[in-house]
Amino acid sequence: MQKDKPTASRALSRRATSKRPPSMPTIKDVALAAGCSTATVSRALANPEKVSEATRLRVASAIDEVGYAPNVAARNLRRAESRTIVTLLPDISNPFFSEIINGMEEVAHQAGYQVLIGDCERDPARAEAYFNLLPTNQADGIILLTADIPRGLVRHADARADAPLVMACEFFSDVDLPTVTIDNYQATAHAIEYLVSLGHARIAAISGPVDNPICRERTRGYRDALTAGGLSSSAHVMEGDFGFRSGYQQGLALLDGADRPSAIFCHSDEMAIGVLKAARQLGIRVPEALSVVGFDNIGFSEYCEPELTTVSQPRHEIGQQAMHTLLNLLAGEAVVRRQTLSTQLIVRKSTGRPAA
Amino acid sequence: MQKDKPTASRALSRRATSKRPPSMPTIKDVALAAGCSTATVSRALANPEKVSEATRLRVASAIDEVGYAPNVAARNLRRAESRTIVTLLPDISNPFFSEIINGMEEVAHQAGYQVLIGDCERDPARAEAYFNLLPTNQADGIILLTADIPRGLVRHADARADAPLVMACEFFSDVDLPTVTIDNYQATAHAIEYLVSLGHARIAAISGPVDNPICRERTRGYRDALTAGGLSSSAHVMEGDFGFRSGYQQGLALLDGADRPSAIFCHSDEMAIGVLKAARQLGIRVPEALSVVGFDNIGFSEYCEPELTTVSQPRHEIGQQAMHTLLNLLAGEAVVRRQTLSTQLIVRKSTGRPAA
């Protein structure tokens, strides 16, 4: 009884590789069970029309007889693809993105793709790491939800005109990627017109980062609408970063001064909610003494005090369209390079006529 | 000139596979350039200590001479792993999770792992799809941020005692996975004690789903603290779903009735904010006529009106620990099966002494 060391009959396990003793059945096992070659099994799965009805059925039942599931790594290796799409965003904690992601996942899953969420946190190194998934076949395409990406990366990846890159929500002013956005100019102009129509004459704005193209568009819309209303001289734009705190701080700055605005248009709901807090702190009542408009219609905007008037984007649809576009690109089909989805001004309780 | 059809010299491209004409260099090219075998290159990368100093350097410079990057699919195939961890959560739009995810990604990336975010949306089919990534080697492990998972899936995956499954934030009452949580019982009891110490005698609670183990724990803490304060008879628990709306609705129900509570403890900040809205609507002032306590300390809790008193969880650390635990599990190391992280009651403006 000196069999103390190598003991248990390893003859049982078909493969001696290492771990994973209950090694999954392979396409070979299916072929055996179905009485055909592995090629036929593969075809039955990928190109059913190339296989006779009878074989297809035999294969099908063999598959669940042996409990087969394809080995994705092997498939990816052979096909030189990963069936993974990564989406790059500036900040995962911003609830604005979640609905977009849902839209993307919906169409991705349906097409057999995964989506990998890449939170860049404004860190170029992070962005680069995600871009590197492309040449190494770890990702088939990228959807950018932020323009805050080292331009060199994009240019390099975009060398081929049909590079698997799609932009959503934002856009680059200098690189022409297929893009799905809203009409930021129009949406803003419309919101400002609404404020003007209420009688506001001093309408300030808190922008996102001013070098951000969508913020530029919005500011253009803001200025033009002001001009159209004969108020061009009252334009006043502060810069924020879309987050609560910056809205709060810029709101404080705006409201604490001498001739304060009667309305503030913000480029995000979070900033608008920050403004609400600033106003509260200064004892300025909303909407009686100050009107506030946000952008995005995030979940909170219905639960803050007062409920926020805001510009709603079709976030789910943006996600869907962006993913569709990318998948079409991958399929080598022609895509419309610029899709513009419609927005809606949602009037709630944070806006009203200015005090006489 | 009848060469109109097959035209361009394909002899140029080394491989005739299909697309991807600028096919990446492989380990073979590196071996060639470094004047050694592919095995040595592979070793130089994976087990540098098994290779002589000189060779290592030659390989290194060969690598960036030819611009080599490993083919991950091939590696995964060979190693039967994916270097991907998936995390399952009930609802990606809940900002509570984002900081946890950041913590997880931090340690995952450092160890060369990716994290795939799986939004289950309470749909068992979705959860099952994600669990299926495990046996097919598309994922190496799963971190559960929700207990709302078909139990069969977990049991099945957990057949081996060291299954690569880790639970964070929540836990199962009937399956014993390695878990990292806070002490929900203590944290709640502490919050309730605080309310009692302020003089509240009618303290209601809005729970998450009552069959959720962490909600049970919290309710136990709530009841025990009430009993300890001699208020056992006033216990009153409503059921919510962690979301704004349910907090709002249950808040309305609680506050509209005859003998309304002077304080409400909520199992999430979103619900607490819903209660705030309900109170506002009914003209009940917070904190003068009603104290409200939330749970989680999400970003918005500082910007609602009034700022929310809440129980803060170390979310980043929870994410880190959970990922550490999982990676240790994968490495075959022993792990502590139950980690309990500390919480903190953050007192802001939504709580105060009850009106005489």
Added chain:
DNA sequence: TATCAGAATGTAAAGCTTTACACCAACGCC
């Protein structure tokens, strides 16, 4: 009936990496 087209299937290579095993040289020890 010979031939051909087309459908259905099989064979085997290719995709890239990792690793068990074999091999070789250098070294130290008795």
Added chain:
DNA sequence: GGCGTTGGTGTAAAGCTTTACATTCTGATA
């Protein structure tokens, strides 16, 4: 000087699937 180590390296198989090409067979056309 023979022998056992040890460190460094190469050879080749294995991991699983897809697919170009070859083969076989059926039925139809000339």
